[in-house]
Amino acid sequence: MGAFIQRADGLWSALRGPRSEGIDVAKEGELGPGDYRLFNYPNQASPAILIRLESGRYVAFSQSCTHLMCPVHFSKARGQLVxxxxxxxFSAEDGRVLAGPPPRSLPQYRVRVARGMIRVI
Ligand code: FES
Structure with a gap:
């Protein structure tokens, strides 16, 4: 039974592909409060945005609007994604819809700061 489970787990891993450990998007200290960086994640066809909020916290979202997929932009003046x-x-704190036709929040990614790098997972 154990060997079967091990084989099934191996097959599942092969079908799923390599486990994503995220990507490094910026070096710690490169972005000041209110700055942002565009990148692609989880693949090259998926635009995403990393933002350093005024509080200093980092957040990352898909850049594709949940209405009709136009790219959203960060407005530093509003502190919102537009x-x-x-x-x-959208709220830059958590991606929730604040106004307009988008039906859902922006997909949000986890951000980890480790060894001097800002990593999106
Ligand atoms: S595509 Fe963003 S509001 Fe319509």
Missing amino acids: CPCHQGY
């Missing part, structure tokens, strides 16, 4: 296509507004 979709210019149909005036969608």
